[in-house]
Amino acid sequence: MRDTVASTESRSLSKSYGSHFAVVDHYARAAQRRLSNFSVMNVLRTFPQFIPCSEGSYKARAKLTVDAINQTLPLLSDLAAYVGRPPAPVMEIADFPANDEQRQAASALKERLDAQGSDKSSHHSYHHLYGAILADRQAIRSVIEIGIGTHHSDTVSYMVRGEAGGSLRAFRDFLPFAQIYGADIDRRVLFQEERIQTFFVDQTDPATFEQLAGSVAGECDLIIDDGLHSPHANIQTLIFGLKKVRLGGWVVVEDIGHEALPVWQVVNALLPARYQSYIVHEQHALLFAVKRLE
Ligand SMILES: C[S@@+](CC[C@H](N)C(=O)[O-])C[C@H]1O[C@@H](n2cnc3c(N)ncnc32)[C@H](O)[C@@H]1O
Structure with missing residues (x-):
């Protein structure tokens, strides 16, 4: 065409x-x-879930289809609030550490992230959240991060700054007894190092998550999604993470566009009471953080 x-x-x-x-x-x-x-593209053929089931011109029906795509999730979010599901609290990331121990952990983690060339604490300020979650450093046994980092521009979500594998190495350096697992769609960036193992995963393919679940023994303290950054990939990762996280552990989805807030309020509404979720606001993005309570 x-x-x-x-x-x-x-x-x-x-x-x-x-x-x-x-x-x-x-x-x-x-x-x-x-x-x-x-x-x-033909909007009516491309988005069959959202077309109006009614007669009308292509132009009018295409406009209604685009409206439906943009409005369905915000309206589902309103519906969840109307039927009584409390929305996830929205928190500023710097307010996440609740005490001095967590604040000190956040600064110590920032040093490791900066030293290993991760943008999690230079461009972003994610160390506040991870410092709070990982403050009891000696007790943390395992972390999985989806998205190792690649500089190959033929891969969607390649890095425009920072070192590939930098965040995995920083978590390894920060957590003395933890095994760190990374997973990525780009096989060229997979590597093994002291207390770091990495595997192939495609976040859009649930079968590859089953393989990953088999490669990582037991339950994990923290599972991070820093991969494709697309809602369907995020939700696939959340399904994996919620099955794999230990009691008291966390699943965190990074780099959510501010406009996507309604998607995550709907996800929050669907989660059972044994999970507590937070929308975390940061200068460049939102994060969705879930703690397993039971
Ligand atoms: C922003 S980088 C990760 C950066 C790294 N976590 C850090 O903090 O330094 C995003 C990564 O997601 C990977 N990725 C893209 N699509 C993916 C998919 N469908 N499944 C798994 N990983 C994917 C890319 O190959 C890239 O390495």
Whole structure:
């Protein structure tokens, strides 16, 4: 479709410039470049779950479909609140540490994250949350992080700053008795080091989570999603994490766009009372943090 539109544009340019082929070529290439930034799609066929089941013009029904995509999750979030599910509390990340021990742990963790080249505490300020969760350093036995970090730009969610594997090494350095597990879709970044093991996972494929669950023995203190950063991948990871987290342990989803808040209020509404969730506000993103209470 894109090629057809581009060549039509190029043909009409060709008419107006007559034999000036070099000029035509220049404009045709510019048109191609402009069009390569767009997808041409039939909205009604692409989003069947959201189309109105009613007659009408394509234009009117396509607009209603886009409205439905944008409004369904916010309305589900309102519905959950109406039927009495309390929304997850929204907390500023710096308020997460509740005492001096947790605040000191946050600064000590920041030092390790910065030293290992992770952006979790330089660009972001996630050390406040992880410092609070991991303050009892000697007691933590295992952490899983989905998303090791890759610089290969052919992978969606590749790193624009920081060192690949930096966060895994920082958690290893911070937690003296913990085994650290990483998982990633990019097999080129998998590595093994002292107290670090990594595995392949594709967050959009539940079968690969089953393999990962088999590779990591027992329950974990903390499971982090810092991978693809797309809601369906996040929810797949949450399903894995909620099964794998120990009593008193946490599952944290990082780097949620501020506009996606309703998605996470709906997820909160679906969780049973044995999980307490928080929406954590940070300068560049939201995080969804869940603690297993029972
Ligand atoms: C932002 S990087 C992780 C950075 C690292 N956790 C850190 O703090 O330094 C995101 C990673 O997610 C991985 N990723 C992208 N899509 C994925 C998927 N479908 N399943 C698993 N990992 C994925 C990328 O390969 C990349 O390594």
